[in-house]
Amino acid sequence: MGARSVLACxxxxxxxxxxxxxxxxxxxxxxxxxxxxxxxxxxxxxRRQRPRRVSDHWSTLAVMGELCPHGWQAEITLHxxxxxxxxxxxxxxxxxxxxxxxxxxxxSDRVAVERRVSARSIDDALQRMVDxxxxxxxxxxxxQSLAPPExxx
Numbered sequence: 623m624g625a626r627s628v629l630a631c632x633x634x635x636x637x638x639x640x641x642x643x644x645x646x647x648x649x650x651x652x653x654x655x656x657x658x659x660x661x662x663x664x665x666x667x668x669r670r671q672r673p674r675r676v677s678d679h680w681s682t683l684a685v686m687g688e689l690c691p692h693g694w695q696a697e698i699t700l701h702x703x704x705x706x707x708x709x710x711x712x713x714x715x716x717x718x719x720x721x722x723x724x725x726x727x728x729x730s731d732r733v734a735v736e737r738r739v740s741a742r743s744i745d746d747a748l749q750r751m752v753d754x755x756x757x758x759x760x761x762x763x764x765x766q767s768l769a770p771p772e773x774x775x
Contacts, residue, residue, distance in 0.1 A: 673756065675749055676745075676748055676749050676752050677745070678745070679748065682748045682751070682752060685752050686751070686752060686755065689752070689755045689756065689759055690725050690726075690755065692725075692726050692727060692728045692729070693725075693726040694723060694724060694725050694726065695723065695724045695726075696721055696722070696723040696724075696751065697721065697722045697723075698719065698720070698721050698744065698747070699719070699720045699721070699722070700718060700719055700744075701717075701718045701719075701720070702718070703718065717740035717741055717742060718742065719740065719741050719742065719743060719744050719746070719747040720738060720739070720740045720747070721738070721739050721740075721747045721748070721750075721751050722736070722737070722738045723736075723737055723738075723739075723751050723755075724736045724737075725755070725758075735758065737751075737754055739751050739754060
């Protein structure tokens, strides 16, 4: 066995006591991981609830393509501050950008929804158009969930 022998008996415990480690470190690690997990869950929930803002016309095209699977069309109108105010758009003086957009019905050229939004910039007007359509989709989902099971699509 060699020059050194190890005794395994109950009497040896007093000679070599185990290192007394405080459970404080373990408790702090567990609490730290729990806090980190809670923060991650809150951030995930917040990310799901708030859709990202559209930042340019390409992201608007992508988002509206998802929200309007049967087709849509938009027309952007810019009003000069010096131009005369059209009769049909009295907000043109305060909101120089207007977007008229249409949502088409399934498999047809018929317009299902036609809306107009105004804003001070093109980016804000595009965001308002997307927000308007997202609201429509949310309301349609609520209506479907409240409908009797036989009427659901």
